[in-house]
Amino acid sequence: KRMEAIRIAQQRAVEESERAVLEECLYSDHFQLALQAIVRAETSEVFAYECLLRSTHPVLDGPVAILRMAERSNMLHDLGNLVAQRAAAYFEGLREDVQLFVNLHPDQLSEPGPLIQSLTPLLPYADRCVLEITERSRLRGIDEWEMAIEKLQSAGFAIAVDDLGAGYNALSILADLQPRFIKIDMSIVRNCDTEQRKQRLVDLLAKFSDATGALMVAEGVETDAEAVVLRKCGAHLLQGYLFHKPTIGIPGDLSVVAG
DSSP states (O other): OHHHHHHHHHHHHHHHHHHHHHHHHHTSTTEEEEEEEEEETTTOBEEEEEEEEEEOOSSSOSHHHHHHHHHHTTOHHHHHHHHHHHHHHHHTTSOTTOEEEEEEOGGGGGOHHHHHHHTGGGGGGGGGEEEEEOOGGGGGGOTTHHHHHHHHHHTTOEEEEEEETSSSOOHHHHHHHOOSEEEEOHHHHTTTTTOHHHHHHHHHHHHHHHHHTOEEEEOOOOSHHHHHHHHHHTOSEEESTTTOOOEESOOSSOSBOOO
C-alpha cells in the first residue's frame, strides 16, 4: 500500500507539473495562431485562412507537443477557448468575405456543452467559421460526437474533414458528418503531377465532393505543376507554400496570391 501511495503521489506531481508548463505556454506570448491562405483554384483569390498553432515555448515548441499535453492534462476545452479567442480577434480584421478554418480536436466532441461554451468567442462569426475535424478515425469511439456536430451546425458553423486519404478508412463517417469542406491529405497532393494513380484519386475525390455538395481543398501544394494538375482534376480550393507560408498576424494584401 505504501508503494502504491508513493506511485500515486509521484503521478500526481507529474500531472501538476505538466499542467503548470502548459498554462505557462498558453497564457503567455509564447502561444500564437498563424494564418495560412486557402485560395480558389480557378482564380487564386483568397477564400479563407486556416488557423495554425504556433509556440516559442522552450518545452512545448510545436502544435503536437501542445495538443498531447492538453490531452493528458484534460485541458482541451481550455485550449479550444484560447484558440477561439485568438481566432475571433482575427475575424475583426479580415474582409467580410473571408472565412477562417479552426481546428477542432475530436475529443472535444465528447462533451457538446463544454465544447459550445469553449467556442463562445466565435459564435458571432459562426457563418464565416469552418471547424476542421482532425483525426476522424477516433470519432467512432466518442459517444456524443453526432450530437456535438448537430449542435455546431445548428449554431451556424460549417464542418470540414481533414486529411482524407491519409491511410485509414473513414469514408463511411463522411455521410454522418455531411461536411461542407473535404481536405485531401498532402501525401496525395505531393508529386501528383508525375503519378497518375494520385491524379485518378484526386479526380475521384473531387467527383465525390461534387456529388455531396462539398468543396474539396487540396493541402500541401508546393509546385506550379501540382497546382495545374489539381485544377485539372477538379479541386475547388488549394492550400500550401506555393501560395502562402503561415504568418503571425493578418497578412497584407493577399487578395490574389501567386501560384
